[in-house]
Amino acid sequence: MSLTADDFQSIQKFLLENSAVRLASGKEYLVEGRLQAIVYKEDLEDLHALINEVKKNPNSGLSKQVLEAMLTNETSFFRDRHPFETLKTAIIPALLKNPDQQIRIWSAACSSGQEPYSLALLLADSFSWIEKPKIKIVATDISASMLEKCQSGLYTQFEILRGLPPHYLPRFFERADSQWKIKKEIRDRIEFRYLNLYEQWEGLLPMDIVFIRNVLIYFNSDVKMAILEKIRTVLKPGGYLFLGSGETPDGFEKYFESTDFSTSSCYKLTLP
Ligand SMILES: C[S@@+](CC[C@H](N)C(=O)[O-])C[C@H]1O[C@@H](n2cnc3c(N)ncnc32)[C@H](O)[C@@H]1O
Numbered sequence: 001m002s003l004t005a006d007d008f009q010s011i012q013k014f015l016l017e018n019s020a021v022r023l024a025s026g027k028e029y030l031v032e033g034r035l036q037a038i039v040y041k042e043d044l045e046d047l048h049a050l051i052n053e054v055k056k057n058p059n060s061g062l063s064k065q066v067l068e069a070m071l072t073n074e075t076s077f078f079r080d081r082h083p084f085e086t087l088k089t090a091i092i093p094a095l096l097k098n099p100d101q102q103i104r105i106w107s108a109a110c111s112s113g114q115e116p117y118s119l120a121l122l123l124a125d126s127f128s129w130i131e132k133p134k135i136k137i138v139a140t141d142i143s144a145s146m147l148e149k150c151q152s153g154l155y156t157q158f159e160i161l162r163g164l165p166p167h168y169l170p171r172f173f174e175r176a177d178s179q180w181k182i183k184k185e186i187r188d189r190i191e192f193r194y195l196n197l198y199e200q201w202e203g204l205l206p207m208d209i210v211f212i213r214n215v216l217i218y219f220n221s222d223v224k225m226a227i228l229e230k231i232r233t234v235l236k237p238g239g240y241l242f243l244g245s246g247e248t249p250d251g252f253e254k255y256f257e258s259t260d261f262s263t264s265s266c267y268k269l270t271l272p
Pocket residue numbers: 018019020021071072073074075076079108109110111112115140141142143146195196197198212213214215218244
């Protein structure tokens with residue numbers, strides 16, 4: 001049985017209330033494609049039965065599975081390349097001029113971890129002489145299953161082939177059956193934790209660099225503005241904000257100045 005208009009609206013509402021993610025009309029195929037596997041796994045009658053369960057108990061483990069299945073986790077190592085070049089050639093060397101301060105980088109909405117691991121690999125490769133506590137990387141996401149994968153550090157050959165420079169593989173990964181496991185020395189450079197961007201942000205120290213890429217596109221403009229406002233308070237004055245290519249800090253141009261770092265989608269928080 002395919003999705004009814006009511007079922008679709010219930011999923012739209014559930015997703016919006018729990019993650020702020022908007023699901024546009026016409027995306028019924030996405031709900032069917034992503035939730036059918038849960039129907040089989042949980043031995044439910046059909047999608048309608050699954051959505052009824054979610055409506056009855058939106059906080060259950062089953063509802064969490066539904067939420068996670070509806071989120072888009074697309075990512076890759078060194079995605080868009082330019083942000084990482086900019087960090088390596090300009091931003092990290094500039095921040096290192098202050099010997100006393102810890103450099104803090106936040107990868108918000110880190111999905112399966114390729115973004116924060118790219119940051120950690122860049123540091124291990126190009127700044128190996130820096131003592132590890134000097135640079136701290138925090139990576140967060142709303143999805144418990146994505147965070148579990150991040151912590152495992154396990155990637156398939158297909159995931160490795162998407163963006164990882166080939167010479168990093170023997171240096172920083174080891175074989176784990178049919179997959180590759182990122183070495184502990186790299187995993188230890190990152191603190192992974194749950195954070196819903198739509199809720200209060202707790203326990204974040206002032207950041208020098210925030211990567212929040214390819215997630216604001218899923219939110220409506222009010223939520224996006226509220227998140228940009230919170231980033232303004234988390235970033236140190238003069239700190240750097242990286243958005244996804246094509247994303248812009250609409251309404252916040254006064255605070256986030258465009259930089260001339262090529263095509264990096266990098267903005268600098270203005271000094272007060
Ligand atoms: C397309 S991925 C982006 C991954 C990475 N930043 C990149 O650019 O490659 C979007 C991520 O946003 C996360 N996400 C969606 N809504 C969220 C929310 N309200 N709070 C935190 N993370 C969220 C999803 O779980 C998913 O992992």
